[in-house]
Amino acid sequence: MPNDQLSATFAALADPTRRAILKKLTRGQKTVSELAAPFQMTLPAISKHLKVLAKAGLIERSRDAQWRPCRLRAAPLKQASHWIELYREFWEERLDRLDDYLKKLQSKENDRVAGK
Amino acid sequence: MPNDQLSATFAALADPTRRAILKKLTRGQKTVSELAAPFQMTLPAISKHLKVLAKAGLIERSRDAQWRPCRLRAAPLKQASHWIELYREFWEERLDRLDDYLKKLQSKENDRVAGK
Numbered sequence: 001m002p003n004d005q006l007s008a009t010f011a012a013l014a015d016p017t018r019r020a021i022l023k024k025l026t027r028g029q030k031t032v033s034e035l036a037a038p039f040q041m042t043l044p045a046i047s048k049h050l051k052v053l054a055k056a057g058l059i060e061r062s063r064d065a066q067w068r069p070c071r072l073r074a075a076p077l078k079q080a081s082h083w084i085e086l087y088r089e090f091w092e093e094r095l096d097r098l099d100d101y102l103k104k105l106q107s108k109e110n111d112r113v114a115g116k
Numbered sequence: 117m118p119n120d121q122l123s124a125t126f127a128a129l130a131d132p133t134r135r136a137i138l139k140k141l142t143r144g145q146k147t148v149s150e151l152a153a154p155f156q157m158t159l160p161a162i163s164k165h166l167k168v169l170a171k172a173g174l175i176e177r178s179r180d181a182q183w184r185p186c187r188l189r190a191a192p193l194k195q196a197s198h199w200i201e202l203y204r205e206f207w208e209e210r211l212d213r214l215d216d217y218l219k220k221l222q223s224k225e226n227d228r229v230a231g232k
Contacts, residue, residue, distance in 0.1 A: 004132055011130035014123045019199070026206065074206035081200045081207075083135070088197070090142065090190035 005057070006083060009076040012056035017041070018049050022058060025072035029062070035070065121173070122199060125192040128172035133157070134165050138174060141188035145178070151186065 012018055021035055036046040050070060053059040058077070059070045128134055137151055152162040166186060169175040174193070175186045 006135070007130045007132060009130075010126045013199075014125075014127035014130060016120060016123060019122070022203070026203070072203075072206060074203045074209075077200050077203045078207040081197070081204070083129075084193050084197045084200065087138070087142070087188075087190045087193045090188055091194040091197075093190075 005076060006079060008056040009058070009080045012052050012058055013080070015049065015052075017046075018053055021046075021049060021053065021070075022072060025059065025070060029069040029071040031067060031069050121192060122195055124172040125174070125196045128168050128174055129196070131165065131168075133162075134169055137162075137165060137169065137186075138188060141175065141186060145185040145187040147183060147185050 017039055020039070024030060024035060024038075032043060032046060032050065035050070036043055039046065050059065050061070054061060056076060057073055060073050062069050062071075133155060136155070140146060140151060140154075148159060148162060148166065151166070152159055155162065166175065166177070170177060172192060173189055176189050178185050178187070
């Protein structure tokens, strides 16, 4: 298992339960029980997911021994976003080709109207 | 292992060799040998990575039995980008706070100059 930050971030995101936990934390800090409630999972199962998220730096657990709420740390997502954005031109390529085609059509129509 | 598209995409990206393969394919289609060359990996090891990328829909292998070049398919990255972008406000939060602080400073300085 590679242990670079970007790999850890993507590995942490590669699970729907972990993504749902992050989404829940966008509405503020939560206890482990609050996070576990909607998933019908045991606390140990949720704790395992929280460990993966914490190791990737995507959540932070308070030191308060009684309550230990989790909160979102989105900083690693910035690097992940930068990596993915380098590929934007490739997923938009088809759209660009369509755009070029429509521009050509428009240009021909303009020439026709201008009597060229 | 969850088998939804977003999880498959993130899992495929959670490895530096696979990310390097995708980067290489941004410069055009390549054979497996061409892809394997810089990694000092065996062809079976590279083939395993290619299978993960193909299963996630991030590469496509030509049907040409002789040569079978791989090419990039960036479409799944669009969905991954959309997911990550929902968190942008959270990783930019600190920067926003700094921005607010600088604006307040500037506003005070403007008031001082205007003799308010």
